[in-house]
Amino acid sequence: MSEYEVVIGLEIHAELLTKSKIFCGCTTEFGGEPNSHCCPICLGLPGALPVLNEKAVEYAIKAGLALNCQIPGYSKFDRKNYFYPDLPKAYQISQFDLPVCVQGRVDYELEEMQQSTGITRVHMEEEAGKSVHSGDNILGSDFSLMDYNRTGIPLIEIVTEPDLRSAAEAKAFLEQLKSILQYIKVSDCKMEEGSLRCDANVSLRLKGTKEFGTKVEIKNLNSFRAVERVLEYEIRRQRQVYEQGGSIVQETRTWDDSRMITVSMRSKEESHDYRYFPEPDLVPLEIDLNWVRSLKEGLPELPLAKKHRLMEQYDLSSMDADQLTTDQEMASYFERTVASYTNGKVVSNWLTGDFSRLLNTSGLEISKVKVTPQQLAELLRLIDEGIISGKQGKDVLTEMFCSGTAPEQIIKDKGFEQISDSKALEQISADIIAANPQIVQRYQDGEDRLLGFFVGQVMKETKGKANPGLVNALLREKLKATDS
Amino acid sequence: MINKNEVKRVANLARLRLSEEETTQYQQDLNQILQAADKLKLVDTEGIEPTAHAIPLRNVLRLDMTSESLGIDQVLKNGPEITKGYFRVPRIMEE
Numbered sequence: 001m002s003e004y005e006v007v008i009g010l011e012i013h014a015e016l017l018t019k020s021k022i023f024c025g026c027t028t029e030f031g032g033e034p035n036s037h038c039c040p041i042c043l044g045l046p047g048a049l050p051v052l053n054e055k056a057v058e059y060a061i062k063a064g065l066a067l068n069c070q071i072p073g074y075s076k077f078d079r080k081n082y083f084y085p086d087l088p089k090a091y092q093i094s095q096f097d098l099p100v101c102v103q104g105r106v107d108y109e110l111e112e113m114q115q116s117t118g119i120t121r122v123h124m125e126e127e128a129g130k131s132v133h134s135g136d137n138i139l140g141s142d143f144s145l146m147d148y149n150r151t152g153i154p155l156i157e158i159v160t161e162p163d164l165r166s167a168a169e170a171k172a173f174l175e176q177l178k179s180i181l182q183y184i185k186v187s188d189c190k191m192e193e194g195s196l197r198c199d200a201n202v203s204l205r206l207k208g209t210k211e212f213g214t215k216v217e218i219k220n221l222n223s224f225r226a227v228e229r230v231l232e233y234e235i236r237r238q239r240q241v242y243e244q245g246g247s248i249v250q251e252t253r254t255w256d257d258s259r260m261i262t263v264s265m266r267s268k269e270e271s272h273d274y275r276y277f278p279e280p281d282l283v284p285l286e287i288d289l290n291w292v293r294s295l296k297e298g299l300p301e302l303p304l305a306k307k308h309r310l311m312e313q314y315d316l317s318s319m320d321a322d323q324l325t326t327d328q329e330m331a332s333y334f335e336r337t338v339a340s341y342t343n344g345k346v347v348s349n350w351l352t353g354d355f356s357r358l359l360n361t362s363g364l365e366i367s368k369v370k371v372t373p374q375q376l377a378e379l380l381r382l383i384d385e386g387i388i389s390g391k392q393g394k395d396v397l398t399e400m401f402c403s404g405t406a407p408e409q410i411i412k413d414k415g416f417e418q419i420s421d422s423k424a425l426e427q428i429s430a431d432i433i434a435a436n437p438q439i440v441q442r443y444q445d446g447e448d449r450l451l452g453f454f455v456g457q458v459m460k461e462t463k464g465k466a467n468p469g470l471v472n473a474l475l476r477e478k479l480k481a482t483d484s
Numbered sequence: 485m486i487n488k489n490e491v492k493r494v495a496n497l498a499r500l501r502l503s504e505e506e507t508t509q510y511q512q513d514l515n516q517i518l519q520a521a522d523k524l525k526l527v528d529t530e531g532i533e534p535t536a537h538a539i540p541l542r543n544v545l546r547l548d549m550t551s552e553s554l555g556i557d558q559v560l561k562n563g564p565e566i567t568k569g570y571f572r573v574p575r576i577m578e579e
Binding site: 147286 | 497499535536537542543544545546547548549551552553554555556559560567568569570571572573574575576
């Protein structure tokens with residue numbers, strides 16, 4: 001059987017976090033009553049004239065810089081003409097031959113391997129409206145309802161080179177890209193709200209050949225899980241077609257979630273003749289390269305660099321460092337915690353473990369968490385000092401998470417305090433040893449694991465409050481003593 | 485010179501339904517316009533930078549500030565079919 005090589009290129013749309021739309025003052029806020037964030041400009045009413053939002057330009061250039069792009073000194077906008085119900089002007093203001101950013105690269109890791117994917121270009125354009133379909137999906141709908149609130153929100157479209165060789169690579173790349181855009185705060189990249197969307201071009205070719213196979217465009221990969229699953233499906237489908245001697249038709253397909261397959265989308269009015277021409281209502285951009293330089297200098301440490309630094313500085317595993325740095329808020333929380341408690345590995349364990357579990361179950365964003373990094377550091381110190389056990393620490397953290405109360409206060413209020421009074425523990429241990437002479441005998445005959453039995457009994461007696469280290473040491477000592 | 489099929493294609497892209505007579509008429513009109521535009525080719529553009537705009541302005545930008553939107557009633561006023569505050573449009577895709 002012939003071996004095929006997978007070739008994937010992605011087109012990613014990200015909404016920029018400006019307050020107002022790209023060419024008018026309507027708010028970009030998510031939601032709102034349908035058609036309440038619209039004006040003559042974003043609706044394309046006759047005579048309305050667009051004026052470019054300078055923040056949108058800044059964010060697009062910052063994105064380009066973070067993706068290692070070149071920023072040409074001259075850029076312009078073009079009209080892309082097509083009819084579609086979500087596009088009230090019947091043209092989209094976009095960029096054709098002179099985008100704001102070109103020739104970049106994203107570095108990322110997949111299973112510890114360094115990967116790099118080329119970025120062809122990043123251009124600016126306006127968002128289209130949102131359709132609500134009468135049926136379950138666009139194909140089965142007799143009519144659709146249009147909400148133009150989203151129309152005119154600034155977008156960047158990021159186009160990759162056809163460098164990706166598997167669905168897993170595409171997913172890893174996309175996760176890195178999302179992380180970068182969030183770090184530089186130009187997009188919130190919420191796939192579930194549609195502020196980050198991905199289309200893919202997929203083709204197969206015989207291994208070793210240079211020419212690309214016929215590509216299929218897949219629309220609306222609207223979650224990370226979908227990206228991997230849909231691409232895997234499409235790769236399988238194309239492979240099957242080739243293996244059965246068929247050929248691939250160049251087309252656009254969409255994922256049908258209920259049937260778990262991609263299906264061909266045939267637009268009623270399909271035409272890819274967009275008749276681009278320079279947008280006469282906007283003048284060109286001459287980009288000040290000193291400004292670009294200052295934007296570049298202002299970029300924060302990006303996720304991959306941060307990951308490697310944290311691994312180095314705190315001796316973290318690649319997996320833990322990934323978990324800490326994917327979300328910039330988490331990375332910052334980590335760094336603020338280690339500022340007051342220097343053992344980064346311990347902080348990492350708590351953040352990637354119990355803290356993340358609490359985040360997930362509560363559905364909270366880190367910025368909304370009541371526990372401050374200083375409080376977490378304090379909790380870890382209390383555990384180190386033996387005031388509470390690690391196990392109690394988990395309960396205290398849960399309590400801190402719910403109430404935002406300082407750990408010392410919780411320990412006091414809830415009687416979490418660990419018994420580290422060796423006098424008290426000595427008495428309890430002695431009683432237990434006295435009550436179990438046979439087990440003592442077996443332990444002394446060499447059944448070391450029975451130590452656990454005694455520890456367990458002491459814990460039971462103290463309702464788990466005994467300092468386990470101390471109990472261990474005490475019991476060892478006492479059991480030895482009765483030996484003589 | 486553009487032929488009738490090209491006129492029909494352009495009309496279709498612009499969603500215009502033309503009669504046979506209109507097609508003939510537009511073919512003549514368009515050819516006249518193209519001939520007029522052809523005259524631009526006679527201009528010597530040696531050494532002149534290409535431009536995307538005729539006026540010498542650059543970087544006309546606005547601050548990122550929100551302003552009042554139009555209001556839902558005004559927005560929906562011209563819509564031929566309105567359902568629950570949305571513009572209602574016919575089927576988009578063919579199965």
